[in-house]
Amino acid sequence: MGTWTSRLSELGLTLPPVVPPLAAYQPAVRTGNLVYTAGQLPMVDGELMTRGKVAEGAEGIVSPQEAQAAAKQAALNALAAIDALVGLDSIVRVVKVVGFVASADGFSGQPGVVNGASEVLGEIFGEAGRHARSAVGVNQLPLGAPVEVELIVEVAP
Template identity: 85%
Template sequence: MASASWSSRLSELGVTLPPVVPPLAAYQPAVRSGDHVYTSGQLPMVGGELMSRGKVAEGAEGNVTPEEAKAAARQAALNALAAIDDLVGIDSIVRIVKVVGFVASGTGFSGQPGVVNGASELLGEIFGDAGRHARSAVGVSELPIGAPVEIELIVEVAS
């Protein structure tokens, strides 16, 4: 698929990029350096609110389930794509280079890769082979404002 068709691909999938999430501190949502764009860590924000809050765990009341966290990772990846689109335009993406996913993990939770698949699978749906990427899925004790996941993208863009 030619890179000029990413916006068309989003339409085909019925996916709409959300508005760019305003920074919560002193940083830019995305920065370009040469042929790469680096996003700041994106949280699963929808309409200015976290779509879920808490630590990811299996079966513990008051925590985020792995399935909810996977959906949150998908939303965070959409927010990262929105930041890229705002900076350089979605159609300038050549390929997804790397995804870094942080998962606020309850005691004993080791399913971080499955959670971050929410982001990776979305990128595969949109970008096909150009969406295949290197990745890290890291468990952490806390994330900003109680978010269950945070996603960063590094993408190659057209010169």
């Protein structure tokens, strides 16, 4: 298959610059053959791509489709943090994705929103991108973000 970096290029995707931490933490940390990312927001050029809680059809609220695109961006931001730490091509497999969705009352479509992250990881890594996952609805996320995504990946020794 080649490298993950070449696969990104084939898909027309590029990793963004690593988002600087908003507080006292590291964007990614390695222990043994695992890399854990900090929660990544859907930042593009230093700004959130959208803000607000996710719901179906409510004015002034982030749609599930917009939130799914934000989850994809957050996953790419997590991959950028991994790339800066150990190199994207050292990834053996995606182990787990945790997605948090700022949800308006009554919204229960968190799994569909977090699919934005899961699907892009599947496109990039194929079978090695199949992972365990949690999709959690929360009241509020940092900066008013609609989603936050964390990754755990296995890397080569």
